Amino acid sequence: xxxxxxxxxxxxxxxxxxxxxxxxxxxxxxxxxxxxxxxxxxxxxxxxxxxxxxxxxxxxxxxxxxxxxxxxxxxxxxxxxxxxxxxxxxxxxxxxxxxxxxxxxxxxxxxxxxxxxxxxxxxxxxxxxxxxxxxxxxxxxxxxxxxxxxxxxxxxxxxxxxxxxxxxxxxxxxxxxxxxxxxxxxxxxxxxxxxxxxxxxxxxxxxxxxxxxxxxxxxxxxxxxxxxxxxxxxxxxxxxxxxxxxxxxxxxxxxxxxxxxxxxxxxxxxxxxxxxxxxxxxxxxxxxxxxxxxxxxxxxxxxxxxxxxxxxxxxxxxxxxxxxxxxxxxxxxxxxxxxxxxxxxxxxxxxxxxxxxxxxxxxxxxxxxxxxxxxxxxxxxxxxxxxxxxxxxxxxxxxxxxxxxxxxxxxxxxxxxxxxxxxxxxxxxxxxxxxxxxxxxxxxxxxxxxxxxxxxxxxxxxxxxxxxxxxxxxxxxxxxxxxxxxxxxxxxxxxxxxxxxxxxxxxxxxxxxxxxxxxxxxxxxxxxxxxxxxxxxxxxxxxxxxxxxxxxxxxxxxxxxxxxxxxxxxxxxxxxxxxxxxxxxxxxxxxxxxxxxxxxxxxxxxxxxxxxxxxxxxxxxxxxxxxxxxxxxxxxxxxxxxxxxxxxxxxxxxxxxxxxxxxxxxxxxxxxxxxxxxxxxxxxxxxxxxxxxxxxxxxxxxxxxxxxxxxxxxxxxxxxxxxxxxxxxxxxxxxxxxxxxxxxxxxxxxxxxxxxx
Amino acid sequence: xxxxxxxxxxxxxxxxxxxxxxxxxxxxxxxxxxxxxxxxxxxxxxxxxxxxxxxxxxxxxxxxxxxxxxxxxxxxxxxxxxxxxxxxxxxxxxxxxxxxxxxxxxxxxxxxxxxxxxxxxxxxxxxxxxxxxxxxxxxxxxxxxxxxxxxxxxxxxxxxxxxxxxxxxxxxxxxxxxxxxxxxxx
Numbered sequence: 001x002x003x004x005x006x007x008x009x010x011x012x013x014x015x016x017x018x019x020x021x022x023x024x025x026x027x028x029x030x031x032x033x034x035x036x037x038x039x040x041x042x043x044x045x046x047x048x049x050x051x052x053x054x055x056x057x058x059x060x061x062x063x064x065x066x067x068x069x070x071x072x073x074x075x076x077x078x079x080x081x082x083x084x085x086x087x088x089x090x091x092x093x094x095x096x097x098x099x100x101x102x103x104x105x106x107x108x109x110x111x112x113x114x115x116x117x118x119x120x121x122x123x124x125x126x127x128x129x130x131x132x133x134x135x136x137x138x139x140x141x142x143x144x145x146x147x148x149x150x151x152x153x154x155x156x157x158x159x160x161x162x163x164x165x166x167x168x169x170x171x172x173x174x175x176x177x178x179x180x181x182x183x184x185x186x187x188x189x190x191x192x193x194x195x196x197x198x199x200x201x202x203x204x205x206x207x208x209x210x211x212x213x214x215x216x217x218x219x220x221x222x223x224x225x226x227x228x229x230x231x232x233x234x235x236x237x238x239x240x241x242x243x244x245x246x247x248x249x250x251x252x253x254x255x256x257x258x259x260x261x262x263x264x265x266x267x268x269x270x271x272x273x274x275x276x277x278x279x280x281x282x283x284x285x286x287x288x289x290x291x292x293x294x295x296x297x298x299x300x301x302x303x304x305x306x307x308x309x310x311x312x313x314x315x316x317x318x319x320x321x322x323x324x325x326x327x328x329x330x331x332x333x334x335x336x337x338x339x340x341x342x343x344x345x346x347x348x349x350x351x352x353x354x355x356x357x358x359x360x361x362x363x364x365x366x367x368x369x370x371x372x373x374x375x376x377x378x379x380x381x382x383x384x385x386x387x388x389x390x391x392x393x394x395x396x397x398x399x400x401x402x403x404x405x406x407x408x409x410x411x412x413x414x415x416x417x418x419x420x421x422x423x424x425x426x427x428x429x430x431x432x433x434x435x436x437x438x439x440x441x442x443x444x445x446x447x448x449x450x451x452x453x454x455x456x457x458x459x460x461x462x463x464x465x466x467x468x469x470x471x472x473x474x475x476x477x478x479x480x481x482x483x484x485x486x487x488x489x490x491x492x493x494x495x496x497x498x499x500x501x502x503x504x505x506x507x508x509x510x511x512x513x514x515x516x517x518x519x520x521x522x523x524x525x526x527x528x529x530x531x532x533x534x535x536x537x538x539x540x541x542x543x544x545x546x547x548x549x550x551x552x553x554x555x556x557x558x559x560x561x562x563x564x565x566x567x568x569x570x571x572x573x574x575x576x577x578x579x580x581x582x583x584x585x586x587x588x589x590x591x592x593x594x595x596x597x598x599x600x601x602x603x604x605x606x607x608x609x610x611x612x613x614x615x616x617x618x619x620x621x622x623x624x625x626x627x628x629x630x631x632x633x634x635x636x637x638x639x640x641x642x643x644x645x646x647x648x649x650x651x652x653x654x655x656x657x658x659x660x661x662x663x664x665x666x667x668x669x670x671x672x673x674x675x676x677x678x679x680x681x682x683x684x685x686x687x688x689x690x691x692x693x694x695x696x697x698x699x700x701x702x703x704x705x706x707x708x709x710x711x712x713x714x715x716x717x718x719x720x721x722x723x724x725x726x727x728x729x730x731x732x733x734x735x736x737x738x739x740x741x742x743x744x745x746x747x748x749x750x751x752x753x754x755x756x757x
Numbered sequence: 758x759x760x761x762x763x764x765x766x767x768x769x770x771x772x773x774x775x776x777x778x779x780x781x782x783x784x785x786x787x788x789x790x791x792x793x794x795x796x797x798x799x800x801x802x803x804x805x806x807x808x809x810x811x812x813x814x815x816x817x818x819x820x821x822x823x824x825x826x827x828x829x830x831x832x833x834x835x836x837x838x839x840x841x842x843x844x845x846x847x848x849x850x851x852x853x854x855x856x857x858x859x860x861x862x863x864x865x866x867x868x869x870x871x872x873x874x875x876x877x878x879x880x881x882x883x884x885x886x887x888x889x890x891x892x893x894x895x896x897x898x899x900x901x902x903x904x905x906x907x908x909x910x911x912x913x914x915x916x917x918x919x920x921x922x923x924x925x926x927x928x929x930x931x932x933x934x935x936x937x938x939x940x941x942x943x
Contacts, residue, residue, distance in 0.1 A: 016863040020795025190864035240864030273800040483862030651901025675804035683902035
């Protein structure tokens with residue numbers, strides 16, 4: 001029987017549940033003995049000139065070994081993300097001006113942990129405040145510049161030079177539009193950023209850090225510090241969540257490495273949550289203008305999406321992500337005419353990077369809002385409008401107007417399954433009854449249809465599988481789990497070929513000396529790239545074992561097969577004949593293969609979600625009563641892990657719709673810099689989720705797997721937002737920006753009531 | 758900060774003592790003085806519960822307790838949980854978290870497990886709603902709480918499927934006709 005597709009509990013868990021995982025700040029590695037603690041002095045102002053820095057008092061504080069300012073580092077400002085305006089360089093420690101609250105200005109190294117903040121208090125920095133630019137539209141006017149020498153706040157443009165199609169909506173009976181906000185979110189992994197660095201006598205630096213991609217972090221640290229990459233060794237201990245914000249190095253990691261060099265001591269750093277909420281990459285942050293047109297029969301003909309996106313103060317991956325939004329703009333729909341563009345501007349805020357979904361949730365939220373507006377305008381049920389516009393199953397592979405080839409999909413079927421599981425028709429009747437009675441608790445239904453891109457960008461991944469003479473197996477992977485369960489899942493894929501029980505299979509990742517090549521875990525890529533690579537490597541190892549066994553068993557290779565019960569090569573159809581185990585073969589000669597799987601394409605998981613919410617008409621409070629999710633990512637390797645990914649994604653998606661938003665005041669002061677202020681959901685705010693199974697394989701890999709890590713987030717946000725608006729639709733409400741807080745909902749109700757008077 | 762205070766704290770059944778700064782947080786005492794690293798720090802504001810331990814059997818957030826406040830008391834961390842269960846077997850809560858996939862990255866897990874142990878000590882027969890509200894002070898970013906709630910129900914000896922159905926049906930009752938006007942039958 002195949003282990004693939006079965007519910008297997010995680011091999012990671014016994015240690016995690018008894019001794020705890022080992023995160024970067026937990027390391028007791030002897031190389032870090034005597035490490036100094038780094039405390040960063042961060043800017044309290046969003047935009048200001050630095051007129052003086054005095055570190056003398058801090059240098060005299062107990063336990064202080066060194067205090068550095070930017071002038072002491074000997075490092076030039078650096079372009080963190082080459083895909084954006086190359087004039088927008090980030091200093092390692094700000095010297096002339098600061099551009100966001102939380103920007104590092106001085107670095108304090110102390111013998112003991114508690115001495116750091118004490119000494120940091122004594123660093124005196126004089127600032128001359130400048131007007132801060134927080135609002136995206138204000139930033140786009142270039143009236144206040146973050147980088148005066150660059151002369152513009154525009155960090156990147158995607159399709160901005162294309163002439164907008166003037167005749168886009170020709171022939172449309174109905175055209176509706178809206179300006180909507182896809183708000184800034186904090187990734188907020190429970191483990192904040194942490195790094196530790198030590199230089200060896202060989203002139204190499206070892207950097208331990210919390211990250212999603214060791215090899216990428218190595219390359220960035222090397223590039224930023226001007227080192228040959230062979231001189232940087234990155235090791236990832238266990239990682240306490242990433243959600244996109246731990247893709248590649250952060251400048252602080254390289255700074256830790258550089259300070260270890262300057263101080264000639266190991267250095268370690270683990271940030272506080274309030275540092276994390278201003279220093280770690282944040283996500284989303286788009287202002288979108290959507291326009292949709294079509295016929296009263298429900299057919300959509302044209303769609304326009306104009307994006308103004310926030311890069312934060314120093315452009316990072318967020319300067320590119322609106323390109324993903326454009327690519328996925330038409331969603332699951334067969335729309336004749338599409339017009340999109342995105343402009344990305346810098347503001348005096350924390351930099352924007354990837355956050356679960358990274359550019360695609362913004363696309364789905366926009367098109368789904370547009371579909372709802374269109375449905376409301378023509379008076380058709382929103383689920384019906386979607387079904388009459390989705391791409392038909394016989395059109396795959398389908399080249400979308402976003403310029404990508406959707407591999408496989410059954411979009412209408414997914415919608416139907418979700419509607420059926422939710423009991424949509426009955427819920428609509430209940431909604432009407434409540435409206436009729438004038439109930440205080442209104443019912444809202446939201447339907448989303450989504451398709452997303454997984455494994456976009458890095459289509460290949462490497463894997464190595466080795467059987468040892470004691471019968472144990474080591475798998476090396478270039479993916480980089482931080483909660484996803486690769487140790488279990490990759491062991492299952494190897495076990496499928498070898499028959500070795502998963503308890504005897506060790507999966508290793510995140511050490512650039514051991515695994516020099518790899519693209520990490522992001523963009524829901526791991527299973528369809530790294531997992532398939534492990535499966536392929538184990539298959540190749542079987543072939544190698546057969547070659548060697550053929551001689552020993554004096555049999556034709558074609559007559560050999562694997563006896564999975566015994567993890568051995570046997571002669572087919574000859575019970576009792578000679579056989580040889582993988583372990584015995586490994587005793588004779590090292591039994592190991594390296595391979596690369598290259599799918600050459602991304603895949604396109606899809607699904608449909610239905611949200612049922614209750615809205616208290618008097619307080620504006622929204623309660624999610626049900627969330628029904630059909631998430632089709634092809635065949636399922638391990639339903640326990642698969643559903644776990646969906647649960648987490650759905651929770652984050654609901655939370656964007658209802659609770660979460662990073663807020664700045666007009667001077668750029670963050671108002672949500674702790675977990676006491678940020679709308680992080682607890683168990684009490686969420687329901688259990690109704691998951692519905694559907695599996696449509698992709699042709700791009702032999703196992704048919706697509707990615708599922710971000711699907712839940714992408715599908716649930718628009719379903720919930722739509723449900724909140726739907727609850728108030730009879731009052732004339734057409735849109736409420738996220739998060740749909742009680743205040744916003746209450747205001748929408750009041751405004752609608754005034755309009756009705 | 759030259760004043761130091763001597764503390765004696767029983768940690769996981771073993772006596773520990775040290776001269777500490779009066780401002781030393783219990784979580785740093787556990788992690789850095791005693792060297793038990795399972796207890797994590799996830800925030801600065803007593804919001805996330807990653808640092809939850811049992812202090813004389815009750816769950817506390819060890820980032821909001823000074824080591825000196827725990828003097829002459831006993832602390833249980835995740836590492837010591839096995840000692841609370843009969844026969845040295847994995848604790849029922851630990852087994853339930855594994856069986857139900859109640860953890861992903863594992864960072865909230867030590868605190869979550871101890872908060873859940875404390876919850877069941879107070880409410881041995883909880884509903885899904887009780888579990889959700891009882892764990893409100895412990896944040897998880899990975900699981901959406903779905904499987905954490907199942908694990909706690911399961912550790913309480915309940916069938917998580919049945920409990921989730923019951924909760925869903927109670928929601929259905931809430932959205933049934935007349936309930937929202939307060940006219941539904943009891």
